[in-house]
Every structure is written in structure tokens, then in C-alpha cells.
Amino acid sequence: MTNILRIDSSIKGEAAVSRRLTSRIVERLLAAHPSANVVSRDLAQGIRQIDGAWLGSVFTAPEERTAEQAETAREADAILAEVKAADILVIALPVYNFAPPAQLKSWVDHIARRGESFVYTETGPVGLLTGKRAIVAFTSDGTPLGSELDHASGWLRQILGFFGITDVEFVAADRMVFGAEESLARAEAAVEALAA
Known part of the structure; x- marks a missing residue:
């Protein structure tokens, strides 16, 4: 069975163009893989930013964690487990001030864990999340x-590649x-042209 992970990140909710595109992409994939399992995570609903407490929680042995550390690690592990289980990631990338939204950066920070998503070797870093495909819905005003x-x-291509996701x-x-209708039409055509 194909596992699809859909990540939305726009603060505009249902009005977001990126959300419209991730919906269309998932529909396109489901047409080709009707038995696929879809897991959705809306980062605009809230995702913890990593900090010192987060670091102490995820890198403390499970049997030594406090109750608070165990809850923090549980949330972080759930985010990472979704990515590990996915065959295809459908990621919304609305551009805010020339860069990704803070909540998308926080999601990446939860995934970037040495020994889980990558390792360092004598020849450099090696991604551990190989064999996955990512389709990114990029939207911007200008x-x-x-x-x-x-x-x-x-940045997103670089970090996904660092994790081993190169497709x-x-x-x-x-x-x-500068032309919303034309831009949307091009995006919709690109969705239809995706190899499912």
C-alpha cells in the first residue's frame, strides 16, 4: 500500500492557494493509487519550535525521561514517524518574505535528528530517508x-536531499x-502532468 503524507503550512486556512494545490496533488495521486493511505498534518494548527527542553527530551534515554520530557519526545517522534512511513510527501510551501513559513521550518527541525533521518560518516552526511518522493506546492505573491x-x-530541496529524499x-x-489566473492555470496543468 502507498502511504501519502500531506503537509500544509499556510496561515490562510482554506483560502490558501498552497492548500488548494496539495488537495489537487493528493487527488491526482489517489486516482492512480486508490488504496493509498493519506495522513495529513496542518502545521498552521500549531507545531512546537525546538528549544533546549526539546533537545534534552529527544536525546534522553526513554527510561530516564521525566513525564514532561516523555510527552515532548512523543510529539517529536510522531512527526518523524509520519515521514518515515511515507512513500510520497506532498508539501505546501507558501513563500513568506522570500522564505519558508516558520512552522514549516519547525517541522523540518523535528525531522532533522542524527541517527534517525541522517548520519555523519567519514565521507560526509548520509540521508536515511531514502526511496521517497516529494511533491512540493510552491506558492508566492511575487x-x-x-x-x-x-x-x-x-532550502527545502537541500534539506530533503540531506535526509535522503532526492526525488x-x-x-x-x-x-x-502579477496574474493569479494564469499562474493557477499553469500550476493546475503541472499537477495534471505529474507522473502518478
């Missing part, structure tokens, strides 16, 4: 995908203020 102003898509595709509804 930032063109891949431009020198875009500090979001390159990464982007569907873009970018520069929306």
Missing part, C-alpha cells in the same frame, strides 16, 4: 520559483499578484 529572491525552494518535484503558482 517571488518567482528558483529566482535569486527565492530562499524557500532551494523532489515542484508545482508552482508563483508571482500571483
Whole structure:
């Protein structure tokens, strides 16, 4: 069975273009894989930012954790487990001020755990989350995908690759203020052209 993990991150809720695109992408995938299991996580509903207490919790042996540390580690482990179980990740990447939303960065921070998503070797880092595909719904008001102003898509491709996820595709509804209908039409066509 194919496992699909859908990650939304826009603070605009149902009005978000990125959410519209992640819905369309998941629909496209389900048409090809009707028995697929879909897990959804809306980061705009809240995700803890990592801090010293988080670090102490996830890197303390389970039997030595306090009750508070155990709860923090449980939440962090659940986020990581969703990614590990996924065959396909569908990730919303709305661009805020030329960069990814803080809540998407926090989600990545929960996943970036040495020994779980990557290891360091004598020849450099090696990602442990291999064999997965990521489809990213990139949306922006004015930032063109891949431009020198875009500090979001390159970062996400880099960190996913660091985790071993190198099959990464982007569907873009970018520069929306300069022609929303045209941009959305291009994005919808790109969704339809995705190999399912």
C-alpha cells in the first residue's frame, strides 16, 4: 500500500492557494493509487519550535525521561514517524518574505535528528530517508520559483536531499499578484502532468 503524507503550512486556512494545490496533488495521486493511505498534518494548527527542553527530551534515554520530557519526545517522534512511513510527501510551501513559513521550518527541525533521518560518516552526511518522493506546492505573491529572491525552494530541496529524499518535484503558482489566473492555470496543468 502507498502511504501519502500531506503537509500544509499556510496561515490562510482554506483560502490558501498552497492548500488548494496539495488537495489537487493528493487527488491526482489517489486516482492512480486508490488504496493509498493519506495522513495529513496542518502545521498552521500549531507545531512546537525546538528549544533546549526539546533537545534534552529527544536525546534522553526513554527510561530516564521525566513525564514532561516523555510527552515532548512523543510529539517529536510522531512527526518523524509520519515521514518515515511515507512513500510520497506532498508539501505546501507558501513563500513568506522570500522564505519558508516558520512552522514549516519547525517541522523540518523535528525531522532533522542524527541517527534517525541522517548520519555523519567519514565521507560526509548520509540521508536515511531514502526511496521517497516529494511533491512540493510552491506558492508566492511575487517571488518567482528558483529566482535569486527565492530562499524557500532551494532550502527545502537541500534539506530533503540531506535526509535522503532526492526525488523532489515542484508545482508552482508563483508571482500571483502579477496574474493569479494564469499562474493557477499553469500550476493546475503541472499537477495534471505529474507522473502518478
